[in-house]
Amino acid sequence: MDDLIINVDALEEANQPFEADLPRDLLDEVLRADPPTEFHANGAARLKGRATKLGRKVLVQARATVPLRGQCRRCLKPVMLDEQVDLIRSYVPADQLPGRQEHHAKGSEASLDPEGVDEEPYEGKEIDLKPAVREQILLQIPGSPLCGEDCKGLCPRCGKDLNEGDCGCDRTALDPRWAALKGIQLEKKKEK
Ligand SMILES: [Zn+2]
Ligand SMILES: [Zn+2]
Known part of the structure; x- marks a missing residue:
């Protein structure tokens, strides 16, 4: 799979596995967008998932481990961590999707999806996972880098760690x- 695009016609079986690269450039583009996070990508990641087609509706579940680096906000030491990013989305053809407000109402009887699964419209035969990947990375990474919960930081007077x-x-x-x-x-x- 290239460019994080799922071809809906090519989905034949339930739980069809797929994999896609999340290049370092793409991750950095997400992390450094406006407003930027306090992290940079520390390498590329690989998105692995499964897709199930129900009629023209496609349920996608995927996961990637994103390598991150940043600077501890208290002591300024480099911080590196691998953050697991999960993605669960239900993609519905744009013409079948009810108004956004309606489908976002929790417990809606019209929805057959497990509660909490976001529905996204898609046009034509292709689903672009990039916006969802971007959203999930930003949602799931920590707010700002910290080398440890109990980091004491630097002395504001002499700068000692x-x-x-x-x-x-x-x-x-x-x-x-x-x-x-x-x-x-x-x-x-x-x-x-
Ligand atoms: Zn620290
Ligand atoms: Zn001091």
Whole structure:
């Protein structure tokens, strides 16, 4: 399969497997679009999935492991991770698809799909998976890179990586608001 296009006429069996490359350029295009995420692609990925045709309706389930790299937002160290991206879509010929508001209503009796499966219209005989892939990548990658949940970040005063130990700087005095607060607390103590 090239260019993430499924030819509907070529789908013969249920659960027909397919594979497609997600080149690094394509992943970067998704990640660096406007507004850009804080990640870059760290390589290419491979989309593997299955497609089932029900009449002219096509259910697509696919998965890719996307290699990402970024910079920890606290300590600025490089962060690399593989993010699994899942895609489940039901593609319906554009002329068979009811109004978008209607099919987005949850529990709609007209829909035979399992709840939560997004329906997408397609025209002609070809389904382009690219928009769905783009959407799922952006939905499923983390908000911003973090080397670890407990990353202590850098000292704002001397720049030392606090994960490697404390630098001994008095960081509480850096922010004038904190300094003022400290003063108030000290005064209260004196009153007692
Ligand atoms: Zn970090
Ligand atoms: Zn320091």
